[in-house]
Amino acid sequence: MDSIVVTGGTPLKGQIAIAGAKNAALTLMPATLLSEEPLTLTNAPRLSDIATMTALLQSLGVEVTSMQDGKVQVLSSHAMTSTTADYEIVRKMRASNLVLGPLLARHHQAVVSLPGGCAIGARPMDIHVTALEAMGAEIELKDGYLHATAKGGLKGAKVPLRFASVGATENVLMAATLAKGTTVIENAAREPEIVDLAHCLRRMGAQIEGEGTSTITIQGVDRLGAATHPVVTDRIELGTYMLAPVFAGGEVECLGGRLDLVGSFVEKLDAAGVDVTETAGGLKVKRRSERAKAVDVTTEVFPGFPTDLQAQMMAMLCTADGTSVLEEKIFENRFMHAPELIRMGADIEVQGGVATVTGVKRLKGAPVMATDLRASVSLILAGLAAEGETTVSRIYHLDRGYEHIEEKLSAVGAKIERVSS
Known part of the structure; x- marks a missing residue:
């Protein structure tokens, strides 16, 4: 099993190209199920999660052609063989549940296993089920599978979400494009990935208004057509690499970065003493002084501070001046990286969904183990700031969300390598 070895203490300098968003691509790929005509995605990330979604779609009969070293994906659902x-396949990745809405919309039936993914909380499917039932679907849970039918097709409806769930918003948004009549999603999630999905669906011929707000209105159409769509920049990869020079020192330009994708995150960086400057190519980041400052963080739905940057932020605050309080309000069990950071000398106390972090002078390299995707990258970043060598094991989590991370960090001066055991 591979591991990542990081030797800290080297300032960074240079440019890092940010990939297309994993969470956007995993939503866009199932949109192909809505049409017989091809969907072409450009700026696609090259990740194991993309391979998992490809395998799932192929198991349904979707033709998937990868071009330009995986950066272009052409998907065609003209010859579906299964619903x-x-x-x-589904157990490997939670985003697999996003085939439910499209299958119901176009084929009026679906059997979808309950999903898996990182061990960061229950993340139940009940919001998805209730929303689709409001549109006329009949859904029953049997032997770990959701058996769903929509005799005569889905119908437009008012769909109030009890929580602004990203996945539920995406499932309903796709399902509503082919439903009869008008669907109004209330308390919709507002994430950039949802805006990106709406833009793609509109290119396919969908009639959608209000994406990026808490109310999305969809007028169903009879069919959707072909489209070519560029995947939006990955705001989580962007935030992760923006933190790299805060750990290691130096200055890094993140190519493709946009402030509108990471507004609340940049506000916290500014409060912590980090300069973020817009450039012609993206965003340039550097510390204003030798050490960052403590800052309190509460994770929230977009446009609040993203839960997927909480682990990375916690690691950075381990060497900041002062004491920080991080409150996780999106997922339970998302402080599993804390014990590993403590192995590196961090001062962290966790009580329920609140972690108190008191900065130390220097972290020390140690063998640590990744517990989920974002935890794994937080340990690599911590290694950039640590004295000595840090070995991060179980990095199969990492490969789900970061393409060629050792190459990107090495290119800006980090001492990092992947080791096969």
């Missing part, structure tokens, strides 16, 4: 999403 069953099998457990053996």
Whole structure:
């Protein structure tokens, strides 16, 4: 099993190209199920999660062609062979549940296994189910599978979400494009990935208004057509690499970065003593002084501070001046990186969904173990600031969300390598 070895203490300088968003691509790929005509995605990330979604779609009969070293994906659902999403594939990744809405919309039936993914909380499917039932679907849970039918097709409806769930918003948004009549999603999630999905669906011929707000209105159409769509920049990868020079020192330009994708995150960086400057190519980041300052963080739905940057932020605050309080309000069990950071000398106290971090002078390299995707990258970043060598094991989590991370960080001066055991 591979591991990542990081030797800290080297300032960074240079440019890092930010990939297309994993969470956007995983939503855009199932949109192909809505049309017989091809969907072409450009700026696609090259990740194991993309390979998992590809395998799932292929199991349904979707033709997937990868070009330009995986950066272009052409998907065609003209010859579907199945409407069953099998457990053996779905268990690997939670985003697999996003085939439910499109399958119901176009084929009026679906059998979808309950999903898996990182161990960061229950993340139940009940919001998805209730929303689709409001549109006329009949859904029953049997033997770990959701058996869903929509006799005569889905119908437009008012769909109030009890929580601004990203996945539920995406599932309903796709389902509503082919529903009869008008669907109004209330308390919709506002994430950039949802805006990106709406833009793609509109290119396919959907009639959508209000994406990026809490109310999205969709007028169903009879069919959707072909489209070519560029995947939006990955705001989580962007935020992660923006933190790299805060750990290691130096200055890094993140190519493709946009302030509108990371507004609340940049506000916290500014409060912590980090300069973020817009450039012609993206965003340039450097510390204003030798050490960052403590800052309190509460994770929230977009446009609040993203839960997917909480682990990275916690690691950075481990060497900041003062004491910081981080409150996780999106997922339970998302402080599993804390014990590993403590192995590196961090001063962290966790009580329920609140972590108190008191900065130390210097972290020390140690063997640590990744517990989920974002935890794994937080440990690599911590290694950039640590004295000595840090070995991060179980990095199969990492490969789900970061393409060629050792190459990108090495290119700006980091001492990092992947080691096969």
